[in-house]
Amino acid sequence: MEKLEIKGGRKISGTIPISGSKNATLPILAATILTDKKIIIKNIPIVRDVQTMALLLSTIGSNVKLSQKNKKIEIINNNKLKTFAPYNLLKTMRAGILVLGPLLAKYGVAKVSLPGGCSIGSRPIDLHLNALKKMGARIKVKNGYIIASAKKGLRGCLIKFPKISVGATENILIAACFSKGITKLRNCATEPEIKDLIQFLKKIGCRIIQSGKRSINVIGVKKLKSATHKVIFDRIEAGTYIIAAALTNGRAKITDIDPKIISTEINLLNKMKVKIIKKKNHIIVFGSKKIKSINVTTKPYPGFPTDLQAQLMVLMTMANGISTIKENIFENRFMHVSELRRMGAHIQIFGNKAKIYGKSKLYGAEIMATDLRASVCLVLAGLVAKEKTILNRIYHLDRGYEKIEKNCQIVVQKLED
Numbered sequence: 001m002e003k004l005e006i007k008g009g010r011k012i013s014g015t016i017p018i019s020g021s022k023n024a025t026l027p028i029l030a031a032t033i034l035t036d037k038k039i040i041i042k043n044i045p046i047v048r049d050v051q052t053m054a055l056l057l058s059t060i061g062s063n064v065k066l067s068q069k070n071k072k073i074e075i076i077n078n079n080k081l082k083t084f085a086p087y088n089l090l091k092t093m094r095a096g097i098l099v100l101g102p103l104l105a106k107y108g109v110a111k112v113s114l115p116g117g118c119s120i121g122s123r124p125i126d127l128h129l130n131a132l133k134k135m136g137a138r139i140k141v142k143n144g145y146i147i148a149s150a151k152k153g154l155r156g157c158l159i160k161f162p163k164i165s166v167g168a169t170e171n172i173l174i175a176a177c178f179s180k181g182i183t184k185l186r187n188c189a190t191e192p193e194i195k196d197l198i199q200f201l202k203k204i205g206c207r208i209i210q211s212g213k214r215s216i217n218v219i220g221v222k223k224l225k226s227a228t229h230k231v232i233f234d235r236i237e238a239g240t241y242i243i244a245a246a247l248t249n250g251r252a253k254i255t256d257i258d259p260k261i262i263s264t265e266i267n268l269l270n271k272m273k274v275k276i277i278k279k280k281n282h283i284i285v286f287g288s289k290k291i292k293s294i295n296v297t298t299k300p301y302p303g304f305p306t307d308l309q310a311q312l313m314v315l316m317t318m319a320n321g322i323s324t325i326k327e328n329i330f331e332n333r334f335m336h337v338s339e340l341r342r343m344g345a346h347i348q349i350f351g352n353k354a355k356i357y358g359k360s361k362l363y364g365a366e367i368m369a370t371d372l373r374a375s376v377c378l379v380l381a382g383l384v385a386k387e388k389t390i391l392n393r394i395y396h397l398d399r400g401y402e403k404i405e406k407n408c409q410i411v412v413q414k415l416e417d
């Protein structure tokens with residue numbers, strides 16, 4: 001098992017280019033199942049989840065060419081893809097569930113593994129399955145697989161999501177593009193990654209009208225075309241490095257981003273006295289030794305993102321005073337707290353609320369990553385801790401962050417056991 005050795009006391013400074021969004025790339029790759037024309041996707045992040053999704057597509061018969069050097073994927077699907085997504089690929093990448101909607105819409109049948117477990121919560125997929133049933137699918141779950149059929153194809157209807165879900169919105173949106181008639185989606189998630197998916201779907205010929213803040217209408221089509229699409233930047237990666245620079249009292253230029261998309265995060269960090277200068281496609285972050293405490297609740301976009309909660313918590317340990325975080329999206333997303341406590345952080349947990357006492361001195365320790373965002377939070381803690389930190393289970397990091405050692409300018413040794 002690989003470990004990271006992180007030497008503390010480093011400033012994060014210089015220019016940090018942000019890669020394409022993992023969470024935009026994954027649904028777009030799944031959506032390519034709808035068309036048999038050539039698709040080129042640019043600015044993809046070279047991270048493990050994207051490689052796993054590319055492997056899943058080639059496993060079902062897509063002709064996939066992934067160029068790590070050019071950060072580009074070329075896909076040509078034929079019209080006879082296999083409609084089986086195996087457990088061994090979905091157990092590490094939950095987004096594999098996003099092939100269910102397109103396979104069912106295009107082929108009328110699909111057998112997809114239930115997604116693997118996850119440390120941040122139970123992460124059910126009832127919203128995905130109930131919506132597909134409403135569109136005419138027959139679905140049963142047996143031996144860890146979803147066995148779905150829609151002999152006459154899926155038919156459009158009104159779908160009101162009882163709860164805002166990024167994945168369910170994406171899965172059903174993609175399925176609706178290839179269904180009969182009009183599908184009206186209500187109470188949709190509005191994350192920038194979904195807006196990017198809609199841009200891509202429109203480019204290949206899907207007919208999508210955004211008819212309100214969380215409302216999307218889709219007119220099903222049967223003919224699609226080829227397209228080239230550049231994926232948007234990864235707003236969570238951008239937020240992570242902004243916090244890293246603030247935390248280490250550095251001065252960093254975060255490039256290849258659209259600051260408007262992360263205005264919630266920037267405004268919140270401004271309130272914490274982090275100085276940020278916004279330009280058209282980059283920002284400059286000035287670290288500060290006088291971080292102000294704050295109270296935050298995670299919410300669906302445009303609220304403060306749950307995927308940045310762990311990273312913000314590290315900044316809060318440096319703040320003057322007591323801060324709180326209310327985690328409203330996942331029921332178990334404080335797994336990083338016990339590891340931060342081992343480094344000297346003073347944090348109390350009351351249900352889905354964390355109370356973070358500021359001015360905690362963090363000390364290096366041997367710690368363990370539990371999920372993607374918790375692992376990067378522990379890297380940030382290692383950057384500010386005295387002495388060195390050894391981070392175990394760093395495969396979580398590789399799922400979502402490119403070149404974190406380079407961008408964090410951390411001198412790390414990937415140590416074997």
Ligand code: EPZ
Nearest residue numbers: 023095123124125126127128165166167168307329330372
């Ligand atoms: C997406 O996960 C992201 N993953 C997550 O990022 C992100 O944290 C999450 O959205 C919230 O923004 C990808 O885009 C690949 P949800 P998703 O459906 O779609 C409940 C990362 O680190 N729910 O919006 O799975 C669910 O349990 C990952 O990059 C149901 O109850 O999240 C959660 O409490 C982590 N039934 C809430 O909704 C369902 O059928 C929001 O989940 C589906 C979800």
